[in-house]
Amino acid sequence: MAKQRSLVLITVDCLRADHVGFLGYERPTTPFLDELAAKSCVFTEALATGSPTYYSFPGILASRYPLALGRENIGLSPGESTLATRLKQAGYRTAAFTAGNPYLSDRFGYHTGFDHFEDFSQSLKSTGSAAPPVAGKITFFNRRIAKACHKLPPLGAAYDEAYFRYTSWKVLNSHSIDELRPYSSADKVVNRASSWLEQGRDSPFFLWLHFMDAHAPYLPAREALNQMGTPFDGRRIRYLNLWWNRHDLKASSFSAHVGDVMYLYDAGIRWVDSQIQRLTNQLRALQLWDNCVLALTADHGEEFLDHGGRFHKTSSLAQELIHVPLLIREPGMSSQAANTPFSLLNLAPTLLDSLEVGAPNSFRGKSYWSEKTERDSIAISECVANCNNPYLKGKRVGPRLLALRLRQHKLVFDFESSTDRLFDLERDPRELHPLPRDHSKPIRCRLLEAARKHLAEAANSNADLKIASRVRGLPLQTSRQLEVPKACPSPALIEVPV
Ligand SMILES: [Zn+2]
Numbered sequence: 001m002a003k004q005r006s007l008v009l010i011t012v013d014c015l016r017a018d019h020v021g022f023l024g025y026e027r028p029t030t031p032f033l034d035e036l037a038a039k040s041c042v043f044t045e046a047l048a049t050g051s052p053t054y055y056s057f058p059g060i061l062a063s064r065y066p067l068a069l070g071r072e073n074i075g076l077s078p079g080e081s082t083l084a085t086r087l088k089q090a091g092y093r094t095a096a097f098t099a100g101n102p103y104l105s106d107r108f109g110y111h112t113g114f115d116h117f118e119d120f121s122q123s124l125k126s127t128g129s130a131a132p133p134v135a136g137k138i139t140f141f142n143r144r145i146a147k148a149c150h151k152l153p154p155l156g157a158a159y160d161e162a163y164f165r166y167t168s169w170k171v172l173n174s175h176s177i178d179e180l181r182p183y184s185s186a187d188k189v190v191n192r193a194s195s196w197l198e199q200g201r202d203s204p205f206f207l208w209l210h211f212m213d214a215h216a217p218y219l220p221a222r223e224a225l226n227q228m229g230t231p232f233d234g235r236r237i238r239y240l241n242l243w244w245n246r247h248d249l250k251a252s253s254f255s256a257h258v259g260d261v262m263y264l265y266d267a268g269i270r271w272v273d274s275q276i277q278r279l280t281n282q283l284r285a286l287q288l289w290d291n292c293v294l295a296l297t298a299d300h301g302e303e304f305l306d307h308g309g310r311f312h313k314t315s316s317l318a319q320e321l322i323h324v325p326l327l328i329r330e331p332g333m334s335s336q337a338a339n340t341p342f343s344l345l346n347l348a349p350t351l352l353d354s355l356e357v358g359a360p361n362s363f364r365g366k367s368y369w370s371e372k373t374e375r376d377s378i379a380i381s382e383c384v385a386n387c388n389n390p391y392l393k394g395k396r397v398g399p400r401l402l403a404l405r406l407r408q409h410k411l412v413f414d415f416e417s418s419t420d421r422l423f424d425l426e427r428d429p430r431e432l433h434p435l436p437r438d439h440s441k442p443i444r445c446r447l448l449e450a451a452r453k454h455l456a457e458a459a460n461s462n463a464d465l466k467i468a469s470r471v472r473g474l475p476l477q478t479s480r481q482l483e484v485p486k487a488c489p490s491p492a493l494i495e496v497p498v
Helices: 031-037 053-062 083-089 121-128 137-149 153-174 186-197 222-228 234-244 251-256 258-285 344-354 441-460 463-477
Strands: 006-012 041-043 093-098 116-118 205-211 292-298 326-329 336-338 379-384 400-405 409-414 419-424
Touching (some): 031 326, 053 344, 083 344, 093 186, 137 153, 205 258, 258 292, 326 344
Parallel strands (some): 006 292
Antiparallel strands (some): 400 409
């Protein structure tokens, strides 16, 4: 009888599909993954079920739409079946190492089903304590001056520029790149995972790694910058990050350095690529690789002014935010490509199928390998518009944003304005020109009907899990300890949505 296969799931925060080599990116961000892709199934149209992190991971790990348990629920519900709980039940050793994303913590149920769960929050706290003096009394004092200055617009702009230069000077002179990085670097995550792999090699395992190196602030390892041929020194890197995070400039001003910022982002991806190579080397050394399924994907993408935005704000489900890379490698597999829209809702059942483990009944997705799976179904993504801080009740209960994707068309429904926009992504891949309302009516009707059905199902199902998650969510409204962690030591670098 063949030995039970193991599973490694790698998720990279903020990794856009169009910035990996195996999906056509011209810069050398992913040389190792490109090699791996030649022995994998590559999904060229993989779509997150939502954005950002907290609206994406319920789809990845629990095969469930993010708002299916109501807007009050952030994260996984107590008692909810996930990839980890199913594999633990099937006798797997399970471990997760997530590089400090506060939404992927035990607070939101992500530890469930893991024998060993490490979210590196300790390193996050220690970095935060290194805050420079500008985060203290001077900031309070400056706020009062700012308020006075902004009563007169030209004076306000002058104040903003002076304050930016002051905070830049503080950070540029006080901190190294390594001190400023608010998340654990991929090499540290791989080191911990490698140690765990060395224990108990006889039983099958499920290992989940989540990397934050492509997340803002973009502070890549020097080695990755050198590999990418990026000539910036530490001072330039710090300046670019501070400047990219300015809130006082017009959107059009940011195009001046967007290329340089993207170089930094790309170097972060290169660093992840090299660390995944290290991990697979370790799997080979431990003689685990030949029986291992590996999947790589992202929770969402990142904005570089594609539609005027930066980072990954929750006011959009544009392609740069929901189109993510996905490859699945099985032992002995030759190159395959899946070119139809593939919702990450289907990822967990597909991976269980690769392991020949049955999926829980609660999973809404279907295995890609199954003959019965309809390969041209509609992929749905959703989020609460402008919910950039789900710790606040007022932000969690805002209007829904819904995107429905067919092979060629995409409908985006904004419940705040009650408007829908239909795009033809073959003719308009950058999603810039909505089709006229009288255009493609049958497609619009089909997608609107799918939206209606989706909303009806969300309203009428999962009663037990909804109650469980509501009870778990109560402290969100009351505990002072649950403020958003100030992960980044500079006031000019905080308030970046995860
Ligand atoms: Zn994320």
